[in-house]
Amino acid sequence: MKKNVILLSLLGIIVIPGIALAASISGKVVFNGKVPGLKPLDMNADPMCAAHHKTPPMVEILVLGDGNSLANVFVSVASGLPQGKTYAAPKQAVTIDQNGCMYIPHVFGVMAGQPVVFKNSDGIMHNIHALPEKNRQFNAAMPGTLKETSKMFDKAESYFKIKCDVHPWMGAWARVMDHPYFQVTDKKGIFTIADLPAGTYEIEAWHEKLGVQKSKVTVGDKESKTLNFTFTAPSK
Amino acid sequence: MSSGHHEHSEQQEHHAEPGFWQKYVFSTDHKVIGLQYGFTALCFLFFGFLLMLLMRWQLAFPGQALPVIGKFFSDSSMPGGIMLPEFYNSLGAMHGTIMVFLGVVPLAVGAFGNYVMPLQIGAVDMAFPKINMASYWAFFVGGVVMLVSFFVPGGAANSGWTSYPPLAELATTGQTLWLLGMVFLITSSLLGSVNFIVTIIQLRVKGLSFMRLPFFVWAQFVTAFLLLLAFPPLEAAGVLQLMDRLAGSSFFLPSGLVVSGQLMHNSGGGTPILWQHLFWFLAHPEVYVLILPALGIVAEIIANNTRKPLWGYKSMVYSLIFLGFMSFIVWAHHMFMTGMGTVINAFFQTTTMIISVPSVIVLSCLFLSLWGGSIRFNTPMLFALAFLPMFGIGGLTGLPLGLTTTDLHLHDTYYVIGHFHYVVAPGTIFALFAGIYYWFPKATGRKMNEVLGKLHFIGSFIFINGVFMPMFIQGLAGVSRRLFDGGASYYHAGPVLKLNVMMSVSAWCLALAQLPFIINFFYSMFAGEKVTSDNPWQSTTLEWATPTPPPHGNFTFTPEVVRGPYEYSVPGESSDFLPQYQPVKG
């Protein structure tokens, strides 16, 4: 017991300075423009899905919070990381739930070699049809009785779609990263990319419908910078 | 007789004795090749049957983990013992493929045809012994390719044994191996069929005119023509589908395909219907390839065990030839629901009704052959007799499927599954069992055990009907075939869903009912009752004139045929059978 405490504190001494030195970039993503009248998802195609929701959920191409904060934006470091450095993939899995005939989360990132666990909370048949270009495509059925299945993407790859062929409206976007500096905005539009070494970075913000924005930012040791993005719908 | 056998083997020893490999593995002796075909095909039949037992678990208890056995399967097929739909589809496709192309046809044609036919025509061997060996090994390689396909990523082919594009062309690697395997199997059948045709035409012993041929030889003769003429289109189609999958051609793919919401980048301009025409141009005659040898075996056994000639031998032969011819012009009745005009539809309905006539004639002749007989109920005869009503049910249920009006409701339902299984399972496979029990003494010198044989028969007969009879009910209810959950997703399947459990239990009992056969087979091979005569069934045909088992070269004398094949109970004769080769008195 005592030994463990000593070990832990030793570990702390080694690790904490690393964190203390690291910089972070955080910010908020907002949507600017006329909010369109979006349709609810029509789940009548499968009555079991429709029965799951008291009020039909909205389509997920534009999910806004208070003050038009924009969710489901994939924010990541596009360039500026030390050349040639590789990052180990975490062993902990990213979990995607199939719940109410929707994918939760709708946008996610995963590192190459990191497991992805697909859960089936619905207890009805879904199939996970992943459509990457560089990684191996797969189309795996999940009968209602199968509660979860684990998959993995081996290579870094830009945004691609994952869909369910049984429920055509079900779609999720995935990106496979070769470094851990990325986050997807929540409903408040907030993101934080922490633990960065000091340097100048190009930060990319991507939305499935509104496209990509990039911005350069320089951070020093222990520095925290704020970087905001504003997306607008294109005018006709 | 047994001394004759001895003499012959001594003679053999003076020749250069072939080594083990040449004698048992790369043999050119039609009998060894026949036995190789037989063993391999029986193994594949058993394997294909096991696939079905797995499917029946899923159908009876959809989505529930298979106890005990389930955990031996990989996560890509049955994670935690729960079967995945893609694996179910693989099982379905491979069950069909293996049963037809690796089980029944090799057993009916490769094994029985190879072993019995040259003996029955008094030949020393097949016309082309080396081609015969090549045929077996092409079959073997095809079988290995099919088995290997279970272990590639994505598993074995899962687009049905019919491999309809575009589904089959979008499928995983297993489909490529399926196509390659089929190329080997087709090559094997083509080599075999040429050999059969030449052998039957050229190597008949003196006096054996066509109208004195045993009916079994006739059946093999017509079958060989079907194989020879029907398989090439499928071989071509298989290569085209391979090109579509591997070389980016679009023989079977139309333009503008959108798969999973994404526009496919293929050249387009093809049509999936073309595949269906090419496939069924083979696969309908193929149905008769499955049936005719079975009819041949049943005819031999019925004549022998009623102790009287076949009734209407000539009309049976003519019907057989007509059947073979007609089987080439009915193929599109498998495609009634693809959008046909009145004229072409009327044509294929009419040919389909016409082909039922020779089938009815052959079956009637076999039924009528029983009248006035002195019927011995031994195991081969029981299986041969059971074949008649079972094949009858299979044939009769073909009627509502052959008429497009009624087919509108029944097409692609379990009614179809019931129909063709009655033809092939309690039909053909029963006949094949009959053949095994009947010719076993010739090949081994020992009889199979009668008690175990009858046990095998009774169990099989009861449970096989328990499997297939309810399928007609499900079909009438409109339950589609190839459903992973056996129809649980559909309202109209509700009332007949519970039959799935009964059918599955019957299937598992049917598996248990095969145990007496397996035990009997191996026990009798080494310790069965030895036959005391070369002709233990007191039969009239030439295969019984050889020593037991027949040596290389078959006959110890040069037989000459002086009469028809089934001269049983000839009035005024002291013996109740007059072999074809027994010289005329006086």
Added chain:
Amino acid sequence: MMLEWLHKLGLPPVASVHGVAVDVAQAGVHWLMLVLFVGWMGYFIFVLFRFRRSRNPQANYQGVKSHFSTYVEVAVVVAEAVLLLGFSIPMWRQRVEAFPSASQATVIRIVAEQFAWNIHYPGPDGIFGRTDPKLIDLTSNPLGLDRNDPNAMDDITNVNQLHLPVNKPVIIHLSSKDVIHSFGIPQMRIKQDAIPGMSVPIWFTPSVTSEEMKKKTNDDKFQYQIACAQLCGLGHYRMAGYVTIESQEAFDTWLDEQGAKAQTSGDDAFWL
């Protein structure tokens, strides 16, 4: 009587005009089968008993001398000819040639895909809008409808929910986006493959509403369904569509609602 037996066995109640004739043929052909089977079996069992070796030790070389079997065969041929010429061929002609005029029918397109049925109503103008596979988006535009085409403005699409008015002929233009599917509604006695690259029309007249059928079957859960009958991949088994047969008024109301729903998405074409 045969029809009653078939219904007892599992044949679902019929719900279309031509389906009644299909059932008559079904009963007819099953009569033929039954008579032949029972006849042959009676003979078979008798023979096995009468000519067993212990009872008949000496076989008769001649066997049967009567021509009875020939008469049976001729009778079979005649029965088959009646079914073929009297029922089946005329019936098929009616199915594929005697289409009702489009003005007197409900005309729809159905495009199958793995694993759903896309239903396309032309809307009040009665003209289907242009579609283009490049425009397909599975969430918002599964049919690839070109919303800039004036004919497409009022088109109504949905997935798996087929509503039809009762007692009015329906013409369905059937096709597929990806692989071969098969469109079947068991109670309507209708089935047709949906084949990519082809558009095949079928027609039928539903004669019993969903509500009436619930009463008739004494089951509140009764549901007409589109059943996929052709293996189309791993989701084949649950590629069910839902069919509602209703009065013309109820159908019109539903269609209007659907039309209104399609319009609420409003002016912003970008988000479609």
